[in-house]
Amino acid sequence: MSLKYITPAERFKRYLPKDYVELVDYGPFGKTQDEAGPGNMGQFKELVEEHPMCSGCWMAYYIRLIFASLPCPEETVTLGTAGCGRLAISQAAVPFIYGNYGDQNAMASGLSRAFRIRFPDKTKDVITIAGDGGTMDIGFSMTMHSWIRGEKFTTIMLDNEVYGNTGGQESGMSPKGAILKMAPLGKQGEKMPATALAQAAGCVYTVRMSPTNIKKAAKIIRRAIFVAREVGPTFIHAYTSCNIEYSIPTEDVFADAKEKEKTRFQFEEYMTDAAKEVIERVEAEEKAASKARKAASKAEAV
Amino acid sequence: MSAIERPQPKKTYADINYLLKEAPRKQHFITGAQAMAEAVKRANVDMAIAYPITPQSEVMHLVGDIYAQGHIKEYYRAEEELGTMSAIAGAARAGVRLFTATSGPGLLRGLEAIVSWSGHRVPAVLGILTRVINAPLSIQPDNIEMAYMLYSGAVMLHAENQQDTFDMTLAAFAITEKVDVYIPVAVATEGFFVTHAKGYVDMFDEEYALPAFDSVAAPVPAMDNETPPARIQRDAPVQKSNFMSYLIHAVWQQEIWDSNRRAMKYIYEYLGGPIEVQNPEADVFVVASGCAAAQAREAHRYAQEEGLSVGLIKVRAIRPFPKDEIRDAVKNAKALIVPEHNYVGWLCAEIKAAIPNGGIVVEGPRVYGGMTLPVELIMKEIYTSLGLEYDLKL
Numbered sequence: 001m002s003l004k005y006i007t008p009a010e011r012f013k014r015y016l017p018k019d020y021v022e023l024v025d026y027g028p029f030g031k032t033q034d035e036a037g038p039g040n041m042g043q044f045k046e047l048v049e050e051h052p053m054c055s056g057c058w059m060a061y062y063i064r065l066i067f068a069s070l071p072c073p074e075e076t077v078t079l080g081t082a083g084c085g086r087l088a089i090s091q092a093a094v095p096f097i098y099g100n101y102g103d104q105n106a107m108a109s110g111l112s113r114a115f116r117i118r119f120p121d122k123t124k125d126v127i128t129i130a131g132d133g134g135t136m137d138i139g140f141s142m143t144m145h146s147w148i149r150g151e152k153f154t155t156i157m158l159d160n161e162v163y164g165n166t167g168g169q170e171s172g173m174s175p176k177g178a179i180l181k182m183a184p185l186g187k188q189g190e191k192m193p194a195t196a197l198a199q200a201a202g203c204v205y206t207v208r209m210s211p212t213n214i215k216k217a218a219k220i221i222r223r224a225i226f227v228a229r230e231v232g233p234t235f236i237h238a239y240t241s242c243n244i245e246y247s248i249p250t251e252d253v254f255a256d257a258k259e260k261e262k263t264r265f266q267f268e269e270y271m272t273d274a275a276k277e278v279i280e281r282v283e284a285e286e287k288a289a290s291k292a293r294k295a296a297s298k299a300e301a302v
Numbered sequence: 303m304s305a306i307e308r309p310q311p312k313k314t315y316a317d318i319n320y321l322l323k324e325a326p327r328k329q330h331f332i333t334g335a336q337a338m339a340e341a342v343k344r345a346n347v348d349m350a351i352a353y354p355i356t357p358q359s360e361v362m363h364l365v366g367d368i369y370a371q372g373h374i375k376e377y378y379r380a381e382e383e384l385g386t387m388s389a390i391a392g393a394a395r396a397g398v399r400l401f402t403a404t405s406g407p408g409l410l411r412g413l414e415a416i417v418s419w420s421g422h423r424v425p426a427v428l429g430i431l432t433r434v435i436n437a438p439l440s441i442q443p444d445n446i447e448m449a450y451m452l453y454s455g456a457v458m459l460h461a462e463n464q465q466d467t468f469d470m471t472l473a474a475f476a477i478t479e480k481v482d483v484y485i486p487v488a489v490a491t492e493g494f495f496v497t498h499a500k501g502y503v504d505m506f507d508e509e510y511a512l513p514a515f516d517s518v519a520a521p522v523p524a525m526d527n528e529t530p531p532a533r534i535q536r537d538a539p540v541q542k543s544n545f546m547s548y549l550i551h552a553v554w555q556q557e558i559w560d561s562n563r564r565a566m567k568y569i570y571e572y573l574g575g576p577i578e579v580q581n582p583e584a585d586v587f588v589v590a591s592g593c594a595a596a597q598a599r600e601a602h603r604y605a606q607e608e609g610l611s612v613g614l615i616k617v618r619a620i621r622p623f624p625k626d627e628i629r630d631a632v633k634n635a636k637a638l639i640v641p642e643h644n645y646v647g648w649l650c651a652e653i654k655a656a657i658p659n660g661g662i663v664v665e666g667p668r669v670y671g672g673m674t675l676p677v678e679l680i681m682k683e684i685y686t687s688l689g690l691e692y693d694l695k696l
């Protein structure tokens with residue numbers, strides 16, 4: 001009933017906040033990516049419009065993209081933890097669960113299993129969106145074990161290579177040698193191999209990327225969600241720079257993301273055969289549906 | 303095969319009052335761990351999450367068996383207690399009935415999540431099978447971990463024996479899901495002394511069970527994208543540092559503690575009240591909870607035989623703490639003896655804070671580290687309080 005539960009009764013509509021009504025009328029609920037997706041952002045009511053992130057925040061841009069790419073926002077629940085990301089994620093018109101420190105994947109394990117027993121005939125997309133500290137440091141055990149157990153949900157790590165929200169401390173994902181707070185002489189250890197860990201722990205689909213190409217980034221987000229529905233845990237490791245702590249001038253944020261794409265965030269996509277099968281099937285179905293819609297609207301025009 | 307596709311035992315669903323008070327019961331001779339698991343079996347639990355720690359493990363093994371038999375839809379062994387307690391918080395958002403249990407160090411490891419359950423409005427039941435908190439290492443009973451739970455916001459019941467464990471666990475599910483409560487309920491009892499020892503438990507047939515969890519009857523609706531109101535209003539002031547966030551936190555916490563107090567009427571309804579009083583006209587009372595109450599009951603019996611003016615107050619509810627009830631019950635008492643299974647004397651501190659004349663409270667006897675609580679230690683305090691000599695022989 002998820003679309004229905006969002007839609008207000010006609011007579012009640014005029015008493016609801018304008019923002020709510022516009023979301024229902026012009027938002028992406030129940031719509032396709034052609035109608036309301038990353039390709040036409042700005043032409044529909046987006047799930048995330050306002051946020052308190054810093055100007056030039058690459059993380060805010062990517063979070064906006066995540067929400068514009070959701071295959072089924074009316075059936076999606078997101079989970080997160082402490083960090084900058086939650087400030088924008090909590091502003092999305094999608095239920096967001098904020099728990100304790102780094103526990104998002106443990107919570108998502110309980111939540112997605114409970115959804116499956118309560119709604120065996122429905123698909124509920126569960127997505128954890130957390131930073132590098134929440135995913136790979138304080139939440140490491142809970143992240144890894146959710147993958148080892150084969151929990152069927154999507155994990156997205158917003159890697160800005162630093163504890164941004166707490167004031168710029170070194171994280172496990174900071175590069176070796178980076179001089180940050182709590183690493184006054186430069187970071188001693190290597191950047192953690194997140195996608196390799198994910199693959200070893202049993203993720204069936206993993207991607208490392210710097211999301212400079214909107215279309216490609218959106219495709220990856222959707223793939224990760226489709227595969228998690230049917231096969232197993234999926235993981236996206238995305239570069240979402242902190243222009244404050246790494247002193248990247250706002251106008252250079254995109255150039256930095258492009259540069260990182262050539263170095264630490266070279267595009268890497270891994271999928272098991274079962275994941276590949278799902279991706280090929282779903283994308284073929286989407287293509288066919290989109291073609292059919294175009295043909296239908298053409299016929300209508302004629 | 304997925305959990306919900308497995309054959310599920312036939313059940314007759316009945317109201318908690320019928321189950322606790324009217325359903326015909328038969329006597330069984332079982333351990334406290336069995337008693338807790340048998341209550342879980344009859345509670346129509348959707349999901350249980352386990353992580354081993356002695357002496358709790360026995361309970362969650364048995365709950366696993368119950369899952370295998372089809373009484374529970376989902377069950378798994380989590381990575382450690384923080385993962386367990388966080389997963390409980392996550393699953394609660396989907397609108398299901400939940401159970402887990404832990405002991406001593408495990409409780410402390412999961413405490414970050416547990417203390418936030420109330421704020422997250424998680425209606426779950428937590429078994430606490432008490433155990434020493436290190437160091438030095440010991441796996442023995444000592445209920446010091448309950449002291450760390452006192453300010454968690456959770457409702458806390460303390461079971462004296464196997465029978466209490468069964469009844470309180472069952473009642474806990476009903477209490478936690480009340481719309482005007484909707485915070486977790488912890489049922490504590492002593493590890494080994496109760497969990498691994500057998501006692502007589504009157505139980506109704508396992509065919510009877512609580513009705514299914516009602517995800518709509520909630521002050522904070524499930525986040526299942528099904529239960530109105532829809533959560534697509536976009537502002538989360540509580541995520542920011544501003545006056546609104548301070549205010550929201552403040553009123554939210556007030557509401558949690560009000561919810562905790564509101565649980566009291568259900569403790570009366572289902573469990574006959576937060577305290578049990580024997581010999582209300584006595585000069586000296588032994589006031590105790592949990593396993594210590596069993597020893598206090600023995601001391602009370604000895605005292606009756608010896609014609610001493612001694613009463614017993616068993617404290618069933620630790621949160622909400624029955625301040626008014628205790629104050630009223632001891633208003634004419636000359637001394638209160640508070641035996642406990644921990645070093646710090648948390649029950650003693652609670653009682654002292656509840657009455658205007660805290661000076662009448664005798665601090666102890668206390669045993670800890672897993673030691674038993676000989677009745678003679680309580681008798682010595684009774685005699686001393688009455689101005690009599692007592693020849694303590696242990």
